[in-house]
Amino acid sequence: MNLKHLICLVFLMIPVVSFAQNGIIKGKVINSETNEPVPFANVVVSGTSNGTSTDLNGNFELKNVVPGFTNISISSLGFKTQTYRDIQVTNAKPATVQVLLEPSASQINEVVIEASPFNKTEESPISLRTVGIAEIERNPGGNRDISNVLKSFPGVASTPAFRNDIIIRGGAPNENRFFLDGIEVPVINHFQTQGASGGPVGIINVNLIREVNFYSGAFPSTRGNALSSVLEFNQVDGSNDKWKYRVALGSSDAGFTAQGPVGKKTTFIGSVRASYLQWLFQALRLPFLPTYYDYQFKWKIKFDAKNELSIISLGALDRFKLNLKDNETELQRYQLNILPVNNQWNYTIGLAYRHFGDKGNHLLVASRNMLDNRAFKYANNDESNEAGKLLDYRSREIENKLRYEYNYRIGTWKISAGSGFEYARYTNYTFSKFNTFAGVDSIEFNSNLDLYSGAVFAQVSKTLFKERLTLSLGARTDFNSFNASMGNPLNQISPRFSASVKVVEWMNINANIGRYYQRPQYTLMGFRDETGALANKANNLKYIRADHVVAGLEFLPTVNTRITAEGFYKVYANYPFDLRDSISLANVGANFGVVGNVPADSRGKGRAYGAELLVQQKLYKGFYGILAYTYVISEFTDKNGRYVPSSWDNRHILTLTAGYKIKGNWEFGARWRYVAGQPFTPIDTAVSVIIPVFNITGSGIPDINRLNTGRSGSFHQLDIRIDKSFFFKKWSLNLYLDIQNVYNFKFKGQDFLTIERDAAGNGIQDPENPGSYVPKFLPNRNGTIIPTLGFIIDF
Numbered sequence: 070m071n072l073k074h075l076i077c078l079v080f081l082m083i084p085v086v087s088f089a090q091n092g093i094i095k096g097k098v099i100n101s102e103t104n105e106p107v108p109f110a111n112v113v114v115s116g117t118s119n120g121t122s123t124d125l126n127g128n129f130e131l132k133n134v135v136p137g138f139t140n141i142s143i144s145s146l147g148f149k150t151q152t153y154r155d156i157q158v159t160n161a162k163p164a165t166v167q168v169l170l171e172p173s174a175s176q177i178n179e180v181v182i183e184a185s186p187f188n189k190t191e192e193s194p195i196s197l198r199t200v201g202i203a204e205i206e207r208n209p210g211g212n213r214d215i216s217n218v219l220k221s222f223p224g225v226a227s228t229p230a231f232r233n234d235i236i237i238r239g240g241a242p243n244e245n246r247f248f249l250d251g252i253e254v255p256v257i258n259h260f261q262t263q264g265a266s267g268g269p270v271g272i273i274n275v276n277l278i279r280e281v282n283f284y285s286g287a288f289p290s291t292r293g294n295a296l297s298s299v300l301e302f303n304q305v306d307g308s309n310d311k312w313k314y315r316v317a318l319g320s321s322d323a324g325f326t327a328q329g330p331v332g333k334k335t336t337f338i339g340s341v342r343a344s345y346l347q348w349l350f351q352a353l354r355l356p357f358l359p360t361y362y363d364y365q366f367k368w369k370i371k372f373d374a375k376n377e378l379s380i381i382s383l384g385a386l387d388r389f390k391l392n393l394k395d396n397e398t399e400l401q402r403y404q405l406n407i408l409p410v411n412n413q414w415n416y417t418i419g420l421a422y423r424h425f426g427d428k429g430n431h432l433l434v435a436s437r438n439m440l441d442n443r444a445f446k447y448a449n450n451d452e453s454n455e456a457g458k459l460l461d462y463r464s465r466e467i468e469n470k471l472r473y474e475y476n477y478r479i480g481t482w483k484i485s486a487g488s489g490f491e492y493a494r495y496t497n498y499t500f501s502k503f504n505t506f507a508g509v510d511s512i513e514f515n516s517n518l519d520l521y522s523g524a525v526f527a528q529v530s531k532t533l534f535k536e537r538l539t540l541s542l543g544a545r546t547d548f549n550s551f552n553a554s555m556g557n558p559l560n561q562i563s564p565r566f567s568a569s570v571k572v573v574e575w576m577n578i579n580a581n582i583g584r585y586y587q588r589p590q591y592t593l594m595g596f597r598d599e600t601g602a603l604a605n606k607a608n609n610l611k612y613i614r615a616d617h618v619v620a621g622l623e624f625l626p627t628v629n630t631r632i633t634a635e636g637f638y639k640v641y642a643n644y645p646f647d648l649r650d651s652i653s654l655a656n657v658g659a660n661f662g663v664v665g666n667v668p669a670d671s672r673g674k675g676r677a678y679g680a681e682l683l684v685q686q687k688l689y690k691g692f693y694g695i696l697a698y699t700y701v702i703s704e705f706t707d708k709n710g711r712y713v714p715s716s717w718d719n720r721h722i723l724t725l726t727a728g729y730k731i732k733g734n735w736e737f738g739a740r741w742r743y744v745a746g747q748p749f750t751p752i753d754t755a756v757s758v759i760i761p762v763f764n765i766t767g768s769g770i771p772d773i774n775r776l777n778t779g780r781s782g783s784f785h786q787l788d789i790r791i792d793k794s795f796f797f798k799k800w801s802l803n804l805y806l807d808i809q810n811v812y813n814f815k816f817k818g819q820d821f822l823t824i825e826r827d828a829a830g831n832g833i834q835d836p837e838n839p840g841s842y843v844p845k846f847l848p849n850r851n852g853t854i855i856p857t858l859g860f861i862i863d864f
Contacts, residue, residue: 210788
């Protein structure tokens with residue numbers, strides 16, 4: 070029985086049972102500033118006449134709701150109309166929501182029922198996208214992994230590998246910051262590259278997510294330490310009505326989620342997942358077999374109408390082993406020869422206490438996070454031969470953070486201000502016998518670093534002319550104890566200014582200009598030289614700086630359609646420059662391993678500029694779609710100070726995503742991605758095959774004198790997804806088929822350098838070049854069809 074017949078059999082085995090539309094949505098509408106209930110608000114199921122009003126306590130109940138993802142529109146005099154999207158309704162148990170209505174100074178004489186589903190704030194009127202849970206769930210090829218879903222939006226490049234690096238507007242993967250319910254989460258991927266952000270699969274479970282705010286510019290002053298993007302993951306609260314459960318089986322893991330009340334004032338939602346990614350990788354005959362486990366939870370306590378506390382946590386355990394059995398081909402043997410074994414664990418735990426006043430609220434956030442990262446490599450993968458050890462890396466990053474924010478609104482003014490403090494401890498033991506660029510090298514050191522950091526920030530926004538003009542001015546400064554330069558707050562003052570003009574009701578002109586700073590990686594600050602000194606402290610390492618200018622037009626031809634055209638220009642300064650390999654660290658980060666852990670200074674400069682087009686249709690009459698195009702040029706300085714293309718200089722990125730829902734709870738979706746070729750640095754063949762060099766590196770050494778002068782082939786891929794939902798009286802079932810790379814495209818990357826070997830596997834020496842092996846290049850072709858048959862059960 071082939072795959073096609075199996076899929077048809079599974080779908081046909083499910084009885085087609087139809088129940089009445091007895092879904093229920095319960096909720097409460099409250100003032101977003103004071104947390105007080107909003108009585109007599111109108112609540113309507115979008116696109117229908119099914120509606121109700123809130124009672125004196127702000128509570129409402131909608132009955133006879135069609136099961137599936139549903140939107141509701143909420144409006145009241147004196148408030149901005151709000152659309153609460155993607156409420157998952159079933160026949161089994163009521164869906165519960167809490168709706169925050171934002172006061173509006175201008176909307177006092179009329180109630181507008183229809184609201185835009187596109188998010189926009191005074192601080193960030195441009196370069197902000199909000200992704201709802203339904204968009205994440207149904208995204209073809211996304212496999213319910215948020216990092217993969219973001220690839221459908223402009224400015225986001227993707228790599229043709231089993232990774233989900235976030236590469237935004239020509240910036241490196243280490244330039245992004247992540248917040249979960251306002252608490253910073255440094256690690257969001259399993260097997261994450263230390264010092265960057267990518268990995269093969271995400272940690273954050275979408276079962277707990279309500280929406281994601283994705284900033285590719287115009288960062289609010291409350292969010293620091295980012296140069297390319299900020300992602301805010303907003304979680305749902307646990308059900309306050311009844312306990313609900315979900316079982317999910319996807320492309321790489323199986324998971325269980327539970328939520329419900331733990332008392333009159335407390336709710337809980339949590340999940341655990343275990344992977345079977347190792348079986349997929351083994352079926353694909355990949356050289357490594359990753360295994361992971363993760364958890365995530367949110368505990369929320371509402372003491373009274375004015376005080377609430379949220380406790381959140383997530384963490385992961387990642388284990389990795391080499392697939393030594395699959396070594397029949399030269400390519401497999403090559404990969405096994407260079408890949409280290411990597412094991413990690415990490416966690417974040419934090420609490421957010423919020424007190425609501427008459428005109429604003431106070432927020433106090435405390436958190437702790439930790440990453441333990443270990444990697445080792447032995448010659449010929451023989452772990453019993455201690456003399457053959459090539460790499461032994463053991464590192465920990467521990468951060469303890471405290472942040473206070475005050476948010477206040479009076480009339481058309483909005484004010485936010487606060488400060489933050491952080492204590493971090495970094496430890497590192499490194500023994501290494503190889504160096505990717507410079508050939509044979511050896512280093513061994515122990516490092517302990519205690520770092521104290523602080524931040525102060527404020528932002529003031531105002532709307533004028535009946536909200537036709539919105540202005541926002543903010544500033545922040547960050548500082549730490551590493552050296553005198555970074556310890557001076559005046560060196561890191563980062564102002565920002567946004568403006569939005571409503572030309573007509575369906576067109577806006579938006580702009581932002583800002584300066585942003587990011588602290589260098591711990592791997593750089595904690596690096597020690599042969600004397601045991603902090604080498605990069607002596608090298609006067611500085612905060613990395615990026616100046617952004619963004620402007621664009623926004624068109625809203627219908628309430629569910631948005632068209633944006635944006636131009637951006639980013640100028641980088643103080644970028645860490647690897648003194649050993651003579652390369653800017655802006656060019657690294659999309660591979661497994663560690664970014665940093667080298668001697669570096671801050672001579673690096675860069676620039677990235679381009680334009681984006683987004684045409685987005687939210688779900689309307691069964692159809693939704695996204696067209697996203699980005700033209701981007703990304704350049705950083707080489708060892709001679711010349712601007713050359715960076716590793717993220719993709720030039721053209723095009724993504725088309727579309728889906729259609731039909732009767733019978735069927736849904737069909739497809740996504741096609743095109744990414745133009747990425748630059749690469751050609752191999753220095755003569756140096757690479759020198760016998761003592763190759764015996765340690767096992768691979769080609771890039772020729773830095775020709776930095777990024779090569780370019781890989783273009784990458785394109787078609788993904789499709791089919792969903793079928795069944796709603797029974799006590800439970801619901803969603804079956805889906807997701808197929809990545811439907812037409813089996815083979816990406817052409819930079820060829821791998823290895824050596825000719827004899828029948829015994831020994832390297833053959835070059836008779837015409839004594840002291841060197843005979844070189845051999847292996848074609849680098851990536852791409853295979855990946856089908857996934859998954860299910861989600863709610864009960």
